[in-house]
Amino acid sequence: MRKLKLLFLAFVFTGSALFAGDYYLGVSTQTLRQFTSGSVVFPGNLEKVGYGVGLQGGYVFFKKGNFSTAVEGRYSYTWNPVSDTEILSVFLKPAYSTSFYNVTVYGLLGVSTVHNRAVKGWNNGFAYGLGIQKPVLKNVDIFLDYTINAKQDGARPNALTLGFNYKF
Secondary structure (H helix, E strand, C coil): CHHHHHHHHHHHHCHHHHCCCEEEEEEEEEEEEEEECCCCCCCCEEEEEEEEEEEEEEEEEEEECCEEEEEEEEEEEEECCCCCEEEEEEEEEEEEECCCCCCEEEEEEEEEEEEECCCCCCEEEEEEEEEEEEECCCCEEEEEEEEECCCECCEEEEEEEEEEEEEC
16 A cells, blocks of 8 residues: 555656646645535535645646646545544546636535545545636745545545645
């Protein structure tokens, strides 16, 4: 698993730089909530809440008019009273730029692998989310998104993330 983490971090920090085009790197802070059982609409019992930090990087490989699509990798580490959680994710990120205060709305579709320190091993699964971003400086965007990650040991970690991306 250590090799997979190193490969992922290499992609996040250098892989995007190999392409000529729009790539970005960023940092974030998040609140991670884990629910047991239930559905997306009625998530079940709240198991634990944690606070953490994350790193992300991506490459915009398609742009036409107000539409764009990127591939994005993320790593996050969350501390909570019960046990710490690590999440590695890779997303396809379709986006639409609006004329409303220059806000971009985007979706996240991909896979994540989740490791909770109290549970041995990593669990892989489908991950998805929605978010918005807005330019605050020439090459800096602020973003806010909500992601639902792979289940681990009956609990599904949901993250509310606030961060900044720097576009190269």
